[in-house]
Amino acid sequence: MSVSTAAIDPSVCAPLPVLGQDVTVPLVTGGEVTYAALDYAASAPALQRVWDDVAAYAPYYGSVHRGAGYLSQLSTDLFENSRRTVAEFLGCRAEDQVVFTRSTTDSLNLLAAALPADCQVFVYETEHHASLLPWRDAQVTYLNAPRTPGQAVESLERALADRDPYGPALVCVTGASNVTGELWPVKELAAAAHAHGARIVLDAAQLAPHHPVDIAELDVDWVAFSGHKLYAPFGSGVLAGRADWLQAAEPYLAGGGASRKVARRADGGVDVDWHTTAARHEAGSPNVIGVYSIASACKALTEAGFDSLVAREQELVSRVREGLAEVPEVQVLSLFGDDAPRVGVISFVVRGWNSSHFAAALSAEYGIGVRDGLFCAHPLVRTLLGSDPQDPGECGAPEAEPGERSLNAIRVSFGAGTPDEHIERFLRAVTELVREGAQWKYRTEDGRCVPDRGEVARTV
Numbered sequence: 001m002s003v004s005t006a007a008i009d010p011s012v013c014a015p016l017p018v019l020g021q022d023v024t025v026p027l028v029t030g031g032e033v034t035y036a037a038l039d040y041a042a043s044a045p046a047l048q049r050v051w052d053d054v055a056a057y058a059p060y061y062g063s064v065h066r067g068a069g070y071l072s073q074l075s076t077d078l079f080e081n082s083r084r085t086v087a088e089f090l091g092c093r094a095e096d097q098v099v100f101t102r103s104t105t106d107s108l109n110l111l112a113a114a115l116p117a118d119c120q121v122f123v124y125e126t127e128h129h130a131s132l133l134p135w136r137d138a139q140v141t142y143l144n145a146p147r148t149p150g151q152a153v154e155s156l157e158r159a160l161a162d163r164d165p166y167g168p169a170l171v172c173v174t175g176a177s178n179v180t181g182e183l184w185p186v187k188e189l190a191a192a193a194h195a196h197g198a199r200i201v202l203d204a205a206q207l208a209p210h211h212p213v214d215i216a217e218l219d220v221d222w223v224a225f226s227g228h229k230l231y232a233p234f235g236s237g238v239l240a241g242r243a244d245w246l247q248a249a250e251p252y253l254a255g256g257g258a259s260r261k262v263a264r265r266a267d268g269g270v271d272v273d274w275h276t277t278a279a280r281h282e283a284g285s286p287n288v289i290g291v292y293s294i295a296s297a298c299k300a301l302t303e304a305g306f307d308s309l310v311a312r313e314q315e316l317v318s319r320v321r322e323g324l325a326e327v328p329e330v331q332v333l334s335l336f337g338d339d340a341p342r343v344g345v346i347s348f349v350v351r352g353w354n355s356s357h358f359a360a361a362l363s364a365e366y367g368i369g370v371r372d373g374l375f376c377a378h379p380l381v382r383t384l385l386g387s388d389p390q391d392p393g394e395c396g397a398p399e400a401e402p403g404e405r406s407l408n409a410i411r412v413s414f415g416a417g418t419p420d421e422h423i424e425r426f427l428r429a430v431t432e433l434v435r436e437g438a439q440w441k442y443r444t445e446d447g448r449c450v451p452d453r454g455e456v457a458r459t460v
Helices: 048-060 070-089 104-113 149-161 186-195 244-248 288-304 306-325 355-366 378-385 420-436
Strands: 024-026 032-034 097-101 120-124 139-143 169-174 199-203 222-226 237-241 259-264 270-274 330-332 345-350 371-373 409-413 440-445 448-456
Touching: 048 070, 048 288, 070 097, 070 237, 070 288, 097 104, 104 199, 104 222, 104 237, 120 149, 139 149, 149 169, 149 186, 169 186, 186 199, 288 306, 306 330, 306 345, 306 420, 345 355, 345 378, 345 420, 355 371, 355 409, 355 420, 355 440, 355 448, 378 409
Parallel strands: 120 139, 120 169, 169 199, 199 222
Antiparallel strands: 024 032, 097 237, 222 237, 259 270, 330 345, 345 409, 371 409, 440 448
């Protein structure tokens, strides 16, 4: 069994500088190695550009929308300019609003709270829990996992045509799966939604860091994404799109910043005049550093040339898929098939291995960080693995012991900052683990698979 050592074409694009590229980690077998961060789908490393921009601004940090002093005014300008930068990055329409939140989850919960009365929601079982679960006060139709992009559009059209009563409706769909990396037919789904009088929100958490997102071109009503997946790990997210439902809804959080005027009534109560701008849903002191970091990342990706970044990432995707295909024991998970376009997110299982055991060995013996579990997309992973909903296995906390079969998977993910060497080391490690086994023994501790110190499984 061999692994090709074909290099990525250097003429495509160089990886962008990110923090942590020189961090070394200890190996259970002895010595240290430079850490290979291949868990971008969970949280991408910060771009060096983002870190530098935030560091340059930090001494000038001040309150936003709340002070007459120079630093407060500067911070307010920075905050609002960041809003415009994000709007440009997303191709927002003139009438769209950009609301800053804490994350994709927060953005979609905000939108869920703003749904008009009797709104029906349509969501595929393939969604991340951030898209699957917020719609608790709405009538929700969960659509089965489609096996082709065309089937996704057809099933949505049927569901929308059959809805009763015919009223406000919202479709929620991912742009790129956080499990398989596959791209969804967003533009076609938007057309189907609008043809049946529904609106559509795009979960772009995995799409925006890997691929240009244009609200106007895709014709979606809203886009949600997180900063920490877009190389900006400072606790901010975005909900961008149509303003009417947001303006008509009660503020997501009641408090300062969301209110324009508050007055006592003669009867002792309080009258509140709420903002109709994005501020309506941004109560409290804004996370200006988080917001600025997102804007900085948007600029960095744009200036680097998103098309070049996409081209390089596609070479990495091809390299990983080709390398895994050379290991017969590896099964790559897919909804739409091998030819489906995808971003740098690939999940797989290894025959004869507990997924948590395999991921632990990659970390402890090779210094490679990947993810194992159900990736907060339990219904999708169970569908792909052909398991029963009641079978054991949790998100990031497998119950099976090392060597036992687990109903979890392994996910490798990468992006604009991934060096070629990390990909080659990963493929070499997969091949060696499958062919020769782990060098160390492992045990389950607090729900995680960890090296059993001092217990060598084989000699090198």
